Amino acid sequence: MLRKIFIALAIIVGTAQPLLADNAKVDPKADFKAFREYFLNKFPNLKPNDFVNGPYSMDVGLRKQWLAIEEFPPYQFAIDRGKTLMNKKFKNGKSLADCFPNKGVGIRQNYPYFDKKQGKVVTLELAVNQCLEKNGEKPFKYTKAKMAAVFAYMSDTSRGKPMNIKVPNDPGALAAYKKGEEYFYTRRGQFNFACASCHVQLPGKHLRTEVLAPALGIMNAMPIYRSKWGGLGTVSRRLTSCNKQVRAAPLKPQDELYRDVEYYLSYMGNGLPISGPSSRP
């Protein structure tokens, strides 16, 4: 009996220790500082708040075109649609707005967050569908259309507010952060590219006709209207299409790893203003 307990204990200690040791190495604050310094040193002439404008902060010609587009932006209809969807009554009389603090207005900067009860990262998109399911409604498709419209409305009402992502000192949160970071820096696909290959090493450089966006503040600009798509896309759409472009098999939208990488990148964009919805080439 005693022996059994001892073995069980040994197993617990044995499995617990590497986990603790792993998390002990995770230091989001230090990562944040290094990440920010890297970008500020790489682009010394850029105002920090301008990073959220992605390729338009890096290319003069593109910027001119973008400013002209922003006078009459193509995502306007989506914002109105998002507002309607947000306040549309469900069969049970509630609405999406009832699931969010402050009726979903001006709170986009707090997503994604780590939910201790669920033990996972909850993104804005996941929160929307969780709300729909809880109220017996059919969930939205993650990548575009209704989901992107709701996202656009929530971003639009939060424009200019600083991104405010918290990584609490909780083993689950730290593990999710770490996984997201690892995913971001891991090479994959036929082209053997990591997310960081383009968005950390080569922002501002051309990939054929496109100017690569910096990873700093990349989540602050979501959702994005891409001329290439002819419509709005969510974070899920952006991540799956990024994977396809390096010829890697994309994960399912809102897969755990996608949520973790969104968590990591959003945290890196802390303090920078929300600029979504945005238009991109």
Place this chain on the structure above:
Amino acid sequence: MSTIRVRAVSSGDTTVVQSLIQHPMDSGFVKNKKTGKLIPPHHIEVLEFVHGGKTVFTALWGPAVSKNPYVKFAFKGAKKGDEIKVSWVDNEGQSDTLTAKIG
């Protein structure tokens, strides 16, 4: 919610009008990926801007114009506070109009 967004700004003697219209503008040449059938043509045929009873801009559109089209033009002879009326008719007979104040 109207399918038309318009902004007209007058400065000096010219008025710059910008407008965005929500419309699928299906060309009739694209197939539905799931069914393999052609999506029938559905596009705006006539777009008109009227100021003070006079048509200041007409566009005759066809299948080559993109989804949710955007138009920008300038004309002379309007003052701040005047009204400008925008209207479109598509090949299925659907239409929409909107009247906006020149700012």
